[in-house]
Amino acid sequence: MTAVEVLGIGRDFVSSGRRVTALEQVDFTVDEGEIVALLGENGAGKTTLTKILATLLLPSRGTARVFGVDVVARPQEVRRHQSVVFGGERGFYQRLSARENLRFFAMLNGASPRGLRELVERSLERAGLADAAGRAVETYSRGMRQRLHLAVGFATSPRLMLLDEPTIGLDPVEAARLRAEISGLRDQGVTILLTSHHLLDVEELADRVVALHKGRVVEDMPLADFTRRAGFAAVLRVAGRGAPPAPRVCKGIRVRGRNQAEGTGERQGTWTLEIEIEEWGTVSLGEISALLDGCAVTDFDVTPARLEDSFRRLYETPRP
Numbered sequence: 001m002t003a004v005e006v007l008g009i010g011r012d013f014v015s016s017g018r019r020v021t022a023l024e025q026v027d028f029t030v031d032e033g034e035i036v037a038l039l040g041e042n043g044a045g046k047t048t049l050t051k052i053l054a055t056l057l058l059p060s061r062g063t064a065r066v067f068g069v070d071v072v073a074r075p076q077e078v079r080r081h082q083s084v085v086f087g088g089e090r091g092f093y094q095r096l097s098a099r100e101n102l103r104f105f106a107m108l109n110g111a112s113p114r115g116l117r118e119l120v121e122r123s124l125e126r127a128g129l130a131d132a133a134g135r136a137v138e139t140y141s142r143g144m145r146q147r148l149h150l151a152v153g154f155a156t157s158p159r160l161m162l163l164d165e166p167t168i169g170l171d172p173v174e175a176a177r178l179r180a181e182i183s184g185l186r187d188q189g190v191t192i193l194l195t196s197h198h199l200l201d202v203e204e205l206a207d208r209v210v211a212l213h214k215g216r217v218v219e220d221m222p223l224a225d226f227t228r229r230a231g232f233a234a235v236l237r238v239a240g241r242g243a244p245p246a247p248r249v250c251k252g253i254r255v256r257g258r259n260q261a262e263g264t265g266e267r268q269g270t271w272t273l274e275i276e277i278e279e280w281g282t283v284s285l286g287e288i289s290a291l292l293d294g295c296a297v298t299d300f301d302v303t304p305a306r307l308e309d310s311f312r313r314l315y316e317t318p319r320p
């Protein structure tokens, strides 16, 4: 079943008498059970779109449906299907404890009073907040508030989760824990639309990537295909001493950075080289070995292409 349909959605704002088009015309769908990452530079329209799907903002044009239900015509029904996790510090009753906040949101979402207590405790536990559950949210750190957002998501058992920057402000250990929880939701068949500038979130979680640019979809493809868009398979960084490799034309590899250390001291007479490997194979290996033939290599390391490289390539390439 199709979980999310976004059909020709546009949204304009008027700011200081000027019209700003946040979303020009956006079209894409998300199947049930998929994790789709919405990518884009600052201002591309990701949050605006998420808010429209969350029924917090009306579109200026177009149609959006969540499990077949129109977000404008039947917002309450849409809200019953989904849970929204906005990163940052918005949306809680500061003087109330995390437990009280959670009870409130779960009840608002229609949780039955009978199972409420257990549901709240289990959600706090999953979000790693069991020990601090009785404390007022105003005493929480940023990361703890973030986790509380996710706990609300757990407590409201949604079919769709809209996650806007879920790991913002979390330390790496917490962020990894949160990603594992989100991945667990996928295993339960929850559909997730994820927005994150933290590309590790996307790399680890997303099945598919939808990239926005100036309020339009510019890419919509499986994550693996998007990663290949980096245009190279890996970068090899080589360091050596003495005579550096001579410049030469190579097939299948691209030398993108050379540095010969000058002056005195330990680095005198050393060089470094950065080589983009288009594709691993006999051609690239042969070219690398020919390039480095006779050179005194002292160190090397290989970094496979990352999502970040594809992202940079997509947004650094000028478009009409």
Ligand SMILES: Nc1ncnc2c1ncn2[C@@H]1O[C@H](COP(=O)(O)OP(=O)(O)OP(=O)(O)O)[C@@H](O)[C@H]1O
Binding pocket: 013, 014, 015, 020, 021, 022, 040, 041, 042, 043, 044, 045, 046, 047, 048, 049
């Ligand atoms: N309430 C508003 N009034 C005026 N302009 C707005 C409003 N909300 C968003 N915009 C504008 O719409 C555009 C898209 O903003 P949006 O917040 O959706 O982008 P984003 O992709 O989420 O960016 P970021 O990655 O920085 O969070 C921006 O130019 C922004 O300034």
